[in-house]
Amino acid sequence: MQRFGSLLLLPGLALIATFLVVPSVDTLLSSAFDPEFSAKHFIALWERTAYFQVLARTITVALVVAFLCALIGYPIAYYISQQPPKTQVWLLYLFLIPMWMSALIRSYVWIVLIGREGIVNNVLMSISLIDTPLKMMYTTGAVYIAMVQIMLPIQVFNSYSAMKDVDPDLIRAARVLGARPGQAMRRVFLPLSIQGTSTGAAIVFMMSTGFFVTPALVGGRQDIMLGNLITFHVERMNPGFAAALGIALLASALIGVIFIKKMGSLIARKLV
């Protein structure tokens, strides 16, 4: 029976080996061999400050989006987890619906809202609060707004499922032992549920590092992501340099994930 169980893993393992391990190793190899072993692509990356700036910006944007999603998503997930079971299902559905829409559409709708001749500017101008339209679209702020909106459901689902695993009796026990509601929340519920939120933040962060369509659509002059440059070099037949960029992004993303998870554990320990 045990053996049969592990056999069931085979299709999944084969899928991961073919479509994740093989391409990753291939990318690593093509960044370091061209055709002989050489560090020239990484040296070229080091020498081109613009690429470094773009990498730093990509990581910063992804970190900020992960942080904002955690900050906004945690209370939402908490609210949902406190509702009667039927309401919970409905509220979670509401969060699922936007995920069925393409990120492209969800980026474009912001033009209607915060564009130069968008709803927000029109309202503010018609009530004479401003006389020239505010510049909200095509800014880094717009990138954050659009990306947080796209990523938020992922964080809410992660935080929610971790909160459902917290035994409510533990909170009651804390209250019985004399903790005030705020204390029980801070010193019992938060440390027990924060791992789900930090995992959610890590996932949001990783997905955000690969985003480039949304920043290109709603961002400003400086909002170029490393993904844009990788596509560019693939199209220009510089696969070696594109691979080096990919490896640099992957390495930075791994460091970022470790950082986020460590932060989560640190917060949990500090609170107890």
Added chain:
Amino acid sequence: MTGEIVTRRNVVGMLGSAAAASALPGSVAYAQSKGELTVALPGGVVKEIETELYAKTLTAEKGYNIKVVVADSGVLEQLRAQVTSKRVIWDVTEINSQTYPAMDLDLLEKIDYSIVDPKNILPAYAKRPNAVLVLVWATALTQRIDKLPAGKEMTSWADFWDVKTFPGPRAMRRQANHNLEFALIADGAPKDKVYELLATDEGVNRAFAKMDKIKPHINAWWESGAQAVQLMSDGEVYYSPMFNGRLQKLTDSGIPTKIAWAGGAFHITYHGILKGSKNVKEAHEWLRIRATNPELAAKYVETVPYPAAIPGAFDKLPAKLQALLPTTPPNPEIMYIADEGFWYSARGDKIRERFLEWVIS
């Protein structure tokens, strides 16, 4: 055990070749009687109309079985992979700003112009040794005429840079190519000298200095043609360089725009035959009908204003339509011919890197 695996592989191999063998005679017989052809084009309206006009006509004329497939990203990479691995799937493909280097990388068959242009009607610049001009398009200054200051109209890149006379939000494409040419022309450089200037460091510095002046007034930096249409139609910007093919869409949706052709980029798109294609003869027939048939070219521009270089083909079209074509006089004389090769050279790469640094700082 090893033996068994080998045997199994052999069986699989035999089955595979048996299937191939049974399929092969059929297709060969088909090829002898009629002919096969695969044409790879960017998707969207261009693919639709080329299928509708050219593939159907050539099929009716010669009985070929023509497949038009989409190739819209990483096309050069795919092209090279097919030719170097000698497994050519496409016969004809578009040689555009993305695939331009294919002409110099020995990836295309030499063209026999006695088949493609037997009556010798095409101008010399339309005939490259391994690619033939099929359409011309432009990147030119476009303006919302309903947002212009009363009684004024932009006619040159100098006007685009003149933010006092023409206040209002502007956009540009987020790339070095063509923006630097526009900057030099706005700065008073003769349009035929832009690439000579960009070949010198002083020229490049001069272009960037001019770009510095417009940088604070650019509200949005677009990356795709569709985005530019969006920016103009939402009133997000009033002035931007745009692809001439996108303008009809704006006009149709009630947004009044006008092109200022002077100093615009005149882009040439070719079709070429992949080296090692098994259907070189059929491919030549495709190039012939695509590059030299005046009736089809006139129909083509009714849908997309990308004309071929066929003398006299567009003379009978309505004036409104002719105004959208880069080939209508005096447009070719007042634009500069975009040199995609320059932007693919090592020097072009260096300038692009500098632009990247410039745009993010």
